[in-house]
Amino acid sequence: MCTGSLTGCRVGNPQGQTELVPLNRNDTDSDKPDTAVNSGQKEQQTDREKLQICYVHVCGAVNQPGVYELTADSRLFEAIQMAGGLTEEAADQTLNQAEVIEDGSKIYVPTKEEVKAGMDNGGTLMQNEDNAEKAGSTSDGKIDINTAAKNELMTLSGIGEAKADAIVRYREEHGAFQKIEDLMEVEGIKEGVFQKVKDQIKI
Structure with a gap:
């Protein structure tokens, strides 16, 4: 008769040997589902860290x-x-x-009135291409960064109030932009922002 731990215990039997079921959980397959669960939890944690x-x-x-x-x-x-x-x-x-x-x-998000005011540039709505060149928003739909008002500059992708102020301030201190790439000389406007707006602006 065996006493104590039953792990690996065998009992002699005239009809043959009977092997008792091991009780050591570390030696059984019962841990495999737990391992899978732990692995899944680690993957979820990694996903959260990546998010x-x-x-x-x-x-x-x-x-x-x-x-x-x-x-x-x-x-x-x-x-x-x-x-x-x-x-x-x-x-x-x-x-x-x-x-x-x-x-x-x-x-x-500008209002319709703000956009209209920017397009008017303080005057009347644009009637033709000549007048369009005098305002920030031109007939081709692009914003003239040399003449656009603050509110209109804020309609450009990635240009908020701070960047619009910086553009206006740059024009006041350095004069008109010579090419649209000069926009990247404005404080807070780097390559990423320029790539977003380059097709929306002109000089």
Whole structure:
């Protein structure tokens, strides 16, 4: 008769030998499901670590302006949804809602009146191409960075209030831009932002 641990214990039997079931859990297959679970938990933890969070400030013509937390691969329309959606006064045609948001960016949604004021440049609505050249928004739909008002500059992708102020300040201190690439000389505007707006601007 065996006593103590039953692991590996065998009992003599005239009819043959009977092997008792091992009780040491470390030697059984019962640990395999736990190992799989632990592996799955580690993979989930790794996924969470890889998931990047970013914060954006959504303001202007939205129902609930504020700072919102989204994943780093979120699009502009998702940030707007977080802010309660656009108001009736929003100039949504000025937005590229498929644009990927950037951490720490400010998303300003202008109103139709603000866009109109920027296009007018303080005067009347543009009637022809000659008048268009005098205002920030030209007949080809591009923004003239040498003449555009602050509000109109803010309709460009990736250009918030701070960057629009910096552009206006640069023009005041250094004069007109000689080429659109000069925009990267403005404080806060690097290659990434320029790539977003290069097809939306002109001089």
